[in-house]
Amino acid sequence: MAHSDTAPHRPRLPAGWRRLALRLPIMLFRAGLGRLFGKRLVLLHHMGRVSGLDHMTVLEAVSYDPTGASWIVASGFGVKADWYQNLRARPKTLIQFGNRYHAVTARFLPPDEGAEIMADYARRRPRTARRLCAFMGFPVDGGEASFREAGRAIPFVRLDAAEGQHRHGRERA
Template sequence: MPHRPTSPKRPQLPIGWRRLLARLPIPLFRCGLGWIFRGRLLLLHHVGRITGLDRHVVLEVVERAPDKSSWTIASGFGPQAAWYSNLRAEPKTFIMAGTRHHAVTARFLTPDEGAEIMARYARCHRRAARRLCAFIGLSPDGTDGGFREAGRSIPFVRLDAGP
């Protein structure tokens, strides 16, 4: 019988002061201070699939293309995250990275692509990778293979810049 990764227990959405803290970077981006995040965060604009209202969320950039034409992000709350579901419904949107706006199209990555991205991310940001895995209930063994296995159960999205 082939080994299948167990589905991680997704964390609860933050409420109260934790939600306030998580949303604090949004006004900083709006005031033109996105540069202080040094490319590690971006502001994603998305349209509510039910309400049609404009929504915003700040997400960590897991990987950026060397030519700065794409950004890869991960959904720590799984495919049920509102922004993830909204991008599934309408993949064309825009982001703010630093102080610049970019029109992007979302491309949803396969589990194998996610595995490779997570392994590369863990090589550069070992502690952050472990925290992400712990946050979503995964416990990789600290090797590239362990992070690859974890990356198979995390939904990754590549945001490709273009018209």
């Protein structure tokens, strides 16, 4: 089942100084300072579906599985976000996590799985989850049911490390 834009409203894309502030983590990753973000952020490389140009977006790792080398990210701007549409067109890509690169394949998760992910995220980071939902226009009363409902509407993507990679992203010989 595909996600649709069912949120009460989608946040407007940032402009001006807000856009610059959101681009700052990209500059830090590129400067080799990705480890400053711990296990919280990933730098996603994605190829433009029309232009064919390489683009970069920093996303929060909603969850990280070090044993399976997979990361779950969410599209706060819905299915119309450029990075999301670009991954739909070309799901094989590259991420930077800390200072290591990983070849990954994007897997688009169904709404019911998104509900579970959001409920778990809200248990681990309740304040951040409330702020995220408010930013996206979801009514959240702090109860698990409201986070699950938001999670059904938020598109989640699991980025699975490519076969043949060690846990730390080095390719096997």
